[in-house]
Amino acid sequence: MRAVFPSVLVISLLACTEPLPEPPELTETLQAYEEGPTVDVPIQDVADLVADWLDRTGLADELRSSGIIIEQVSTAIGLGNRDLGDLEPTENVREGVEILDGRFLVDLFVEVTHVCEGHDPEVMAPDPEANGTLNVNLRLTESGFDGAFWGEFDTCRFRNDDVDLGFDFNEVIADGPAGFLFLDPLGFDTERDYLFAFEGLVIVNAVLVLDGPFDFLVQQDVGTFVRVEDETGGQVFLFQPIDNPNAIELRTLSETWECDLSLQRCLSSDGTEVIW
Incomplete structure (x- = not known):
């Protein structure tokens, strides 16, 4: 699966008079995944819950498998093996340097604007006014990427041709703040486990499929976990x-339902079947 995301990027200057951007607080969200399921789901609600959330798991897997933002930002500011001092002046960064015991300690903030590709595959030059943007903040230190980057989808329009979210074609609009937290913040690539959190709306083919908080945890060698909260604050x-x-x-508090999407069927550990 591959999401088609923007390839046009603009690096913006964070002026010295502007406040430094603050990363999102994702610690509590990560702790919720470590806690695991806290409630059960009535059998009559199992099929509806799985069916209603197929769009969201599809969206999560789309983002997970493509490494969309990660790859684009990494390419744009040339992290990889480059030293912080090798960043070109035209890449416009805010940098604070302090000398301690003969070493330079660097705090580097970079703001990247992705111009979204839009819905027309024939248009090769995305227009930020028509197609929207994704604005991302990063923080670097002398030891490298600090593990989090964050930003906001601003009416970002893109096509998703490789993931079937239940429609014949997939024209997506995303709008709202988002954040990534790498669980191993020693590098910057798509092979590390990470947490993604989004607060906003996602529209697929003119249908609202997401409105409100949405998060998922990627374990690269295992799969993708999507957290579902009920009205009482319980989670599965x-x-x-x-x-x-x-x-x-x-996965609920006391049961794990194994679901086959091709058969539209779920089975409990004792063989109870539900279909949708």
Whole structure:
């Protein structure tokens, strides 16, 4: 699966008079994943829950498998093996340097604007006014990427041709703040586990499929976990294994439902079947 995301980027200056951007607080969200399921789901609600959340797990897997923002930002500011001092002046960064014991300690903030590709695959030059943008902030230190980057989808329009979210074609609009937290902040690539959090709306083919907080946890060698909260604050998890895109597990406090998307069927551990 591959999401088609913007390839046009603009690096913006964070003026010295502007306040430094603050990363999102994702610690509590990460702790919720570590806590695991806290409630059960009535059997009559299992099928509806899985069916209603297929769009969201599809969206999560789309973002997970493509490494969309990560790859674009990494390419744009040339992280990789480059030293911070090698950043070109035209890349416009805000930098604070302090000398301690003969060493330079660097705090580097970079703001990147992605111009979204839009819905027309024939248009090769995306227009920020028509197609929207994705604005991303990063923080670097002398030891490298600090593990988080964050920003906001601003009416970002793009096509998703490789993931079937239940429609014949997928024209997507995303709008709202988002953040990534790498669980191993020693590098900057798509092979590390990470948490993604989004607060906004997603429209697919003129249908609102997401309105409100949405987060998922990627374990690269295992799969994608999507957290579902109920009205009381209890939570269950949907899990999509990396090696079987037709499978979803619904993990509740006392049960794990094994669901086959191609058969539209879920089975409990005792063989109870629900279909949708």
